[in-house]
Amino acid sequence: MKVLVVGSGGREHALCWKLAQSAQVEKLWCAPGNAGIAAVAECVEIGVGEYDRMVDFAVSREVGLVVVGPEAPLCGGLADRLRERGIAVFGPSGEAAQLEGSKDYAKRFMNRYGIPTAASATFTDAEAARLYVGEQFAAGKKAVVIKADGLAAGKGVLVAEDQAAAEAFVSECFSGTFGASGSTVVIEECLYGEEASILALCDGKTIVPLVSSQDHKRVYDFDCGPNTGGMGAYSPAPVVTPEISAQIERDILKPFLAGIQAENLDFRGVIFVGVMVTDAGAKVLEFNVRFGDPEIQPVLRRFDGDLCEVMRLTAAGQLDQAELVWSDDPAVSVVVAAGGYPGRYAKGFPITGLEDAEKDGAVVFHAGTAYKDGAIVSAGGRVLGVSARGKTIREAIDHAYAAVKKIHFQDCFCRGDIGAKALARMEK
Ligand code: AMP
Ligand code: GLY
Numbered sequence: 001m002k003v004l005v006v007g008s009g010g011r012e013h014a015l016c017w018k019l020a021q022s023a024q025v026e027k028l029w030c031a032p033g034n035a036g037i038a039a040v041a042e043c044v045e046i047g048v049g050e051y052d053r054m055v056d057f058a059v060s061r062e063v064g065l066v067v068v069g070p071e072a073p074l075c076g077g078l079a080d081r082l083r084e085r086g087i088a089v090f091g092p093s094g095e096a097a098q099l100e101g102s103k104d105y106a107k108r109f110m111n112r113y114g115i116p117t118a119a120s121a122t123f124t125d126a127e128a129a130r131l132y133v134g135e136q137f138a139a140g141k142k143a144v145v146i147k148a149d150g151l152a153a154g155k156g157v158l159v160a161e162d163q164a165a166a167e168a169f170v171s172e173c174f175s176g177t178f179g180a181s182g183s184t185v186v187i188e189e190c191l192y193g194e195e196a197s198i199l200a201l202c203d204g205k206t207i208v209p210l211v212s213s214q215d216h217k218r219v220y221d222f223d224c225g226p227n228t229g230g231m232g233a234y235s236p237a238p239v240v241t242p243e244i245s246a247q248i249e250r251d252i253l254k255p256f257l258a259g260i261q262a263e264n265l266d267f268r269g270v271i272f273v274g275v276m277v278t279d280a281g282a283k284v285l286e287f288n289v290r291f292g293d294p295e296i297q298p299v300l301r302r303f304d305g306d307l308c309e310v311m312r313l314t315a316a317g318q319l320d321q322a323e324l325v326w327s328d329d330p331a332v333s334v335v336v337a338a339g340g341y342p343g344r345y346a347k348g349f350p351i352t353g354l355e356d357a358e359k360d361g362a363v364v365f366h367a368g369t370a371y372k373d374g375a376i377v378s379a380g381g382r383v384l385g386v387s388a389r390g391k392t393i394r395e396a397i398d399h400a401y402a403a404v405k406k407i408h409f410q411d412c413f414c415r416g417d418i419g420a421k422a423l424a425r426m427e428k
Helices: 010-019 051-060 071-075 078-084 103-112 126-138 163-174 242-262 296-301 307-315 393-405 420-426
Strands: 002-007 027-032 065-068 120-123 144-148 157-160 185-189 194-202 207-209 218-220 224-227 232-235 269-278 281-288 331-338 363-366 369-372 375-378 382-389
Touching: 002 010, 002 051, 010 027, 010 296, 010 307, 010 363, 010 382, 027 051, 051 078, 065 078, 065 307, 071 078, 103 120, 103 185, 103 281, 120 126, 126 144, 126 163, 126 185, 144 163, 157 163, 163 185, 194 242, 194 307, 207 242, 232 296, 232 393, 242 269, 242 281, 296 331, 296 382, 331 393, 382 393, 393 420
Parallel strands: 002 027, 002 065
Antiparallel strands: 120 185, 144 157, 144 185, 194 207, 194 269, 218 224, 232 331, 269 281, 331 382, 363 382, 369 375
């Protein structure tokens, strides 16, 4: 089968890396891809927002399956456009993608189907939102969470622990800092606990969770500093015990599927549920309609099945026939980022040690790299995801960091504590 993957990050490299191992894949393209992806797929110079060119390419090359990686083209209806032309797609419709594209839409969906989540209120008026914030603090709440509606690349959320900061952020949202996504604001109760990422395949009839994982959202060790797209991840997440896993299936995934069906949403792809594991069980923080990045990196390092077959069946509405084969070995991925990220950072620094890093079984996924004068250079904020498997989580962590040590580019940095929470929990 001819397969086209849309995107250019670590997620798409991990997907291409696994898809390239499938005997079913006779040709693999990635648009636009990056320098690492070029080693396993043919990169095509079409941007993720160029829907006409993407559709034309898929039609003219007789692509049998398109896998849409990022949320923006999903929310923009790329999957619908491809399906209209008879092409099988792994990725939900634009309408269903609103589950990620609009926090208010997602909240209303969760409330309709009794899916546990933080209590919330939605505002389209700044003054009313500020008043509500004041009421919450006056009622003794220690924090509120403010979310600009719509896609804001992870920047539109503030967990505010004092009223002044909360009010200032509300004003910032309505002043247009986050573009159109700031005209509606969701304010919700702050949940306490440990976060985990649940990725589940769904074809509208069946929903199948993948192994659990956990991201590290803050930029510095001990969860300090601003939020990022994710600085590292591991799988499994020990906080997702067998009991929590069963509760997630019962209270979140089953009602999710029932909701999709009741509303006739075309959902053939992956639902990524960000949960907070609280004392009262797992509650949903957010829905995303694509694989978590970096979470998908350690998850796919543990996947021993045929990814092309599983994605093809999902796209065809035959997920019940898919076979998911997992290794028990934990896996870890450590993100190597450009100095300054998630703020301003420079690009174009040559990267050394990439081959050496993979000598002992580690796999380096490229998140933001490019070729310049024949050399691989940094080309993004998150540059690489260095992944490894081990017999234990400690072994996987040590193995990943040993590989990270071999890699260098100017001003690069990584968190030193990826996986520490898992270790602490296992050693309790
Ligand atoms: P979201 O984009 O909605 O997942 O929010 C981004 C991050 O903000 C999450 O990963 C959490 O760390 C935090 N967050 C979001 N909602 C809440 C909440 N209700 N309580 C506590 N933290 C939250
Ligand atoms: N790592 C979190 C995300 O992909 O949104």
